[in-house]
């Protein structure tokens with residue numbers, strides 16, 4: 533039976549991946565320091581849910597949680613012991629906070645990744661890295677393809693993700709381990725990070741408070757439902773390449789104005805928009821060309837935005853009824 537280490541497995545995407553792998557019958561270990569970037573209680577609830585899933589799938593012993601920091605060599609050595617695959621999702625995420633704290637982002641996202649890599653001694657261990665569409669910076673040629681230039685990031689966060697891909701190439705070259713970098717395009721769904729736009733907007737719409745509406749509403753994003761991302765990660769785990777980079781996106785692009793419209797429809801309430809200027813570090817458009825991931829991993833985005841927003845809003849309203857969101 534395969535053993536998989538998921539760094540950042542207590543977080544949004546990580547907890548969905550762990551859940552899927554436990555249901556698939558794999559042994560899963562999580563390394564996460566429960567960073568307080570957002571309410572730690574949410575991560576603890578994710579872990580409780582994962583323990584319950586493991587028990588209900590008849591394998592409580594198939595799930596192990598290690599509380600530890602990526603930058604701690606001892607914690608990383610314990611985490612990688614005996615694993616077949618590492619899915620590295622632990623990071624400081626988010627473009628805007630990285631502009632305030634670039635050194636911390638560099639420390640966790642790059643030093644942390646290097647400490648983790650140093651701990652892996654077995655050249656058979658497959659490595660999958662959670663990269664980001666932000667590496668495409670302000671590129672205007674759409675859709676974004678993996679072969680496009682990505683040497684002009686526009687935020688410290690994006691720079692750490694591009695640097696992570698480069699760092700992993702050097703490690704693969706020297707050590708031979710298979711590496712797949714997956715560029716996720718704005719991921720949403722139940723348990724989404726609370727500072728992300730869809731989550732924030734749902735909070736404002738349901739509370740009747742003003743929603744920060746940046747620019748003229750024409751910025752466009754490619755939104756990807758979390759289960760599609762998880763399916764892409766699992767495909768990358770199962771089809772290792774020597775070194776590869778793939779986009780995982782929704783392969784469609786939606787304006788900010790249209791996104792707010794979807795949320796108003798699903799939540800049954802109008803939004804109060806507070807018009808604000810464009811934000812530094814924001815890019816005008818993201819749009820994934822997923823044809824390479826389609827050909828080589830069998831990836832496809834199967835959740836249209838309207839359907840995914842309905843699922844997110846159903847989860848959000850349940851959280852609200854149970855007093856877990858304000």
Ligand SMILES: NC(=O)c1ccc[n+]([C@@H]2O[C@H](COP(=O)([O-])OP(=O)(O)OC[C@H]3O[C@@H](n4cnc5c(N)ncnc54)[C@H](O)[C@@H]3O)[C@@H](O)[C@H]2O)c1
Pocket residue numbers: 539540541542543544545546563564565566567568569575600601602603620621622623624625626640644662663664665715716717718719720725
């Ligand atoms: N959510 C998105 O739209 C999106 C888009 C592109 C890329 N990504 C990438 O996907 C990954 C997961 O993102 P997410 O949205 O689930 O974020 P998240 O913040 O919910 O998950 C990240 C997890 O990493 C953990 N972590 C942070 N620093 C750590 C450290 N020093 N040691 C150990 N654990 C640490 C956190 O506690 C958290 O549980 C990140 O690498 C992120 O950059 C996410």
